[in-house]
Amino acid sequence: MVFWLVLGALALILTYLWLISQRPANFPPGPPGIPFLGNVLSLGSKPAEKMTEWSKKYGDVFGMYSGRKPVVVINDFRTLRKIFSEDSASGRSTNSVVRRENSPFPSGIGLIGSQGDLWKTHRRFALSTLRDLGMGKNWMEDTIIAEVEGLCQALRETNQKPFDPKVQLTNSVSNVICAIIFGKRFELTDPKFSRLTRLVAENMAIIKLDFLCQIIPFLLWFPNSVRTQILQGRANITALTEFMKEMIADHDVSSRTEHHSGAPDYLYAYQKEKSKTREETFDELQLVGSLFDLFAAGTETTSTTILWAMVFMIENPDVMKKVQKEIDDKVGRDHVLTNADRSRLPYTEANDTGGPALRKPCASRYWKNPEHFEPNRFLDSEQKLIRPDGFVPFSIGKRACLGEALAKMELFLFIANLLRCFTLELPTGETLSHEDYHSSLVDSPNPFTLIFTSRF
Incomplete structure (x- = not known):
């Protein structure tokens, strides 16, 4: 009964x-x-x-x-543009099984996960600070070029042997954002630094499991692979938070020359703003969250986009040859490409702009043959770069990417100089396809190795 x-x-x-x-x-x-x-x-x-x-x-x-x-x-792009321009679309979910309330880096803080007045205050501060620090300007270009040259040297030292470029590339890209937020760089071979960038990549991949466990919470009640990865994500958060706190504690600007804004890096500017305004939200927890978001976003997305560019060059060797010919004819392969060369290399920049965005089917209402890799779709009849409707790699509206100017400069300088210096080839017997990727917050190509053949 x-x-x-x-x-x-x-x-x-x-x-x-x-x-x-x-x-x-x-x-x-x-x-x-x-x-x-x-x-x-x-x-x-x-x-x-x-x-x-x-x-x-x-x-x-x-x-x-x-x-x-x-x-x-x-x-639909037009609908999204309208909705994303409204305050009602700027909220964020604070649910997370990785970044719990008692986590050293809980959800709802920083620049990405915060909302309301906290988000508005710190996004406004971040925009003005990144602009004052020179994002997209000369000193930042010099910083990027130094990392590009370091990466190219590391690739030359592979002596045309099969090599997975992910770690070296990710560290090089991460050093650019480290220059902005900490005022320093790390050696590409630094094992601690490589571990930190790896932890960021791991947690990006774990985000999809975070959503899954919010829906099916009992997956955390017994041993299984999902639970193991969630626990690893929590441990990664702790390690990354400790790194941010170490950087804050060790931060020393006394020996560095200040920029025209009076702030040599984001960390200094934050602390200066805190002492000047005494705004209570400028506390250490929000600082850790902001540094974490800038470090993660400035590392993983750009490096992954460059990896996608490599995939598309391998799949489309005719495009790679055309890019290299444009570089050779209009600038010369012995000349380190700078931001000033972008206007002379429209086809090269079209590859940097659009290739990775086309790894999924796009609406045919915006362009023909959306499933094919065609850099020319980003050039008008006069071979000038255009940004067609429906192409929003940096999002739109009030939550648009803070680092768009920096990312565009990085993508051009890294990809163009890599193709200036090297021809990319697959090792004998290996294949590579843009359909081989793993999906989470960021879609990343599966690990691959390439042969980097020097062009001079």
Whole structure:
């Protein structure tokens, strides 16, 4: 008798939960889900591809469920531009099983996860500080070029043997953001520095599991691979937070020449603002969060984009040859390319601008043959660079990327100089495809090795 009462109660509870998870009034059409899980299992390992498939079936605006949470997916640029310009679209979820409330780096702080007045205050400060520090200007260009030359030297020393460029490349790119936020760089072979950039990459990949555990919390109740990675993510957060605190404690600007703004780096500017305004939100926790966000965003996204560029050059050797010919004819391969050369190398910059963005199908309303790698789509009839609607690699609206100017300069200087110095080749018997990647917050190509053949 008790068994049947328990079974009946369970059935009532399940029925109730299922009924309240049904699509509400005016909710956009979309794929059918299953109780409690919604559409999470249908997304598979590459959610963007599944959402592209659903948009073709249900339209540019469709509804789905992440567990029991309703989600509206918008696949139209003009609609997104309108929505993202409004304050109501600038909020952020503070749910996380990796960055918990008692975490040394909880969600809801920093520049990316914060919202409301905290976000507005610190985004405004970050924008003005990065501008004053010279983002996109001469001293920053010199910093990037120094890292480019260091990377090229490391690639020459591989002596045309198969080599995975990810660690060296990531460290080189990370050193640029380190110059901005800490006022210093690290050696490319520094094992501690390599570990830190690896931890950032690991946590970027773990984010999708964070979402999964919010939907299926019992995955954290018993030993399994998901739980193991979540626990690793928490440990990584602790290690990265300790690194940020070490950098704050060891920060010394007394021996450095100040820039025209009076601040040699972001950390100094933050501490100066705190003492000047005595704004209570300028505390150490928010500083750690801001440094963490700048370090992670300035490391992983740009280095991953450059790795994608390498993949596309291997898949399209004719494009690589055309880029190299443009460099040879208009500048010369013996000349280190600078920001001033961008206007003379439109085809080269078109590759830096658009290649990685096309690894997924794009709406044909914006350009022809969206699934093909065609740098010319970013050039007008006069061979000048254009930015067509629907191409938003730095997002739009109030949450647009803080570091767009820096990223554009880095992408050009790294990719153009790599192709100036080297021809990229696959080791004998190996293959490489843009379809081989793993998806999370950032879509990253699977590990690969290349042969870097010097061009001089």
